[in-house]
Amino acid sequence: MNYSLSLLDEYRSLFPILQSKVHLAACSQGALSIHVKQATEKYVHSLMMEGTNWSEAIQNVEESKRKFAQLIGAEIDEIAVMTSVSDAISAIATSLSYDEGKNRIFTTDMDFPTVGHIWLAQRQNGAEIHFLPTKEDTIYPEHYERYLDGNTLLTSIADVSYYNGFKQDIAQISKIVHEKGSLLLVDAYQSAGHYPLHVKEMNIDILVTGTRKYLLGIPGIAFLYVKKELAETLTPRITGWLGQEAFASLDLHNLCYGAGTRRFETGTPSFISAYAASSALDLFLDIGVERISEHCRKLADFTVSYGVEKGLRPAGSLSSKQRGIMTAFYIDKAQEVEKSLRTKGILVSSRKDVIRMAPHFYNTTSDIEQAINEICKIQ
Structure with missing residues (x-):
């Protein structure tokens, strides 16, 4: 597929929603391109006309895995497609052995709730769960130095906080975590697609992300990366026929896990989501995440400076090095403000007491000005 994307207008022309709305909610759901729409229509048309x-569809699943592997610098057999x-x-949590003396799981107070819920559920299997505390909405690398010890089995962190956009230094944390003898799991749902991720260079053991946010796909597809040499040591407790070595043989009586990370796959995935993911990933590979990141970083810096200029109070660090692309502002009655902005054609995302503004490569500073000006009118 050939994209001509030398000008911002050409980027924007791929996203029909931008003709009528200001879309600054990629932290929740990214805008859909015409190519993703065509990919999903291709899937539906194929079913309608061919029946099966x-x-x-399996080819699209494999293509999406291959493209995602390329995006993060991994090998395809280190990627599994999940829901x-x-x-x-x-x-991952249910495949670990929580042996006495090496059973501590560390996560952070800034992680998305599902992360805490999953790890807390492992206490019945012998896991000991600890939450690294935040200080001024920040987690400092020295927190990992202070709290992790030789009994730490795995450290589970978010690259970028879903709440306030705080960005962690993954490379530095990886070094500390591994010196403590712990595995590192990175939740990249709020960074994949607008920030370069190189799992080998960053020495990440496990990485998870989905396609519906900054990767500009739809719900139903997530990716699991597990370092090859690690994957082969893990035994899934949740499995299915597609996670088997020879799944096409339909062998009911023998359990033989697939090679690499594919062993974690279970049943038939959301095929329509795989078509969407494969198409969306084409765009990132053609443009280049480094180029996207440069544009989005400028938008993020502008969002903070213009918001402060207009009297808004950012949540989290003001340091550019400690912020992802998303910017959150403390707003009274944030959910009501989000709904009011939607009636004006401005899409943002509220969480608790903040409004989150998450631009992408299709956004402009004018989009941000319009959203902030409207917020100030409502407040």
Whole structure:
């Protein structure tokens, strides 16, 4: 597929919603391109006209895995397709052995609730769960130095906080975590697609993310990366026929896990979501995440500076190095403000007491000005 994307207008022209709305809610659901729409229509049309399209659909699943592997610098056999990030983390959590003396799981107070829920559910299997505390909406690398010890089995962290956009230094944390003898799991749902991720360079053991946010797909597909040498040591407790070595043989009586990370796959995935993911990933590979990140970083810096200029109070760090692309502002009655903005054609996302503004490569500073000006009128 050939994209001509030298100008911002050409980026924007791929997203029909931008003709009538200001879309700044990629932290919740990214805008859909015409190519993703065409991909999902292709899937539906194939079913309508052919009745079954298993081989073509499986090919799209494999293509989405290959493209995602390329995006993060992994190998395809280190990628599994899951239904959600919750599904992916649960697959890992239930495959670990929580032996006495090496059973501590560390996560943070800034992680999305599902992460805490999954790890807390492992206490019945012998896991000891600890939450790293925040200080001024920030987690400092020295917190990992202070709290992790030799009994830590795995450290589970978010690359970027879903709540306030706080960005962690994954490379630095990875070094600390591994020196403590712990595995590192990174939730990249709020960073994949607008921030370069190189799992080998960053020495990440496990990475999870989904396609519906910054990767500009739809719900139903998430990706699980597990370092090859680690995957082969893990035994899934949740499995299915597609996670078997020879799934096409339909062998009911023998359990033989697939090679690499594919062992964590279970049943038939959301095929329509795989078509969407494969199409969306084409765009990122053609443009380049580094180029996307540069544009989005400028938008994020502008969002903070213009918001402060207009009297809004950002949540979290003001340091550019400690912020992802998303910016959150403390807003009274945030959910009501979000609904009011939607009636004006401005899409943002509220969480608790903040309004989150998450631009992507299709956004402009004018979009941000319009959203902030409207917020100030409502407040």
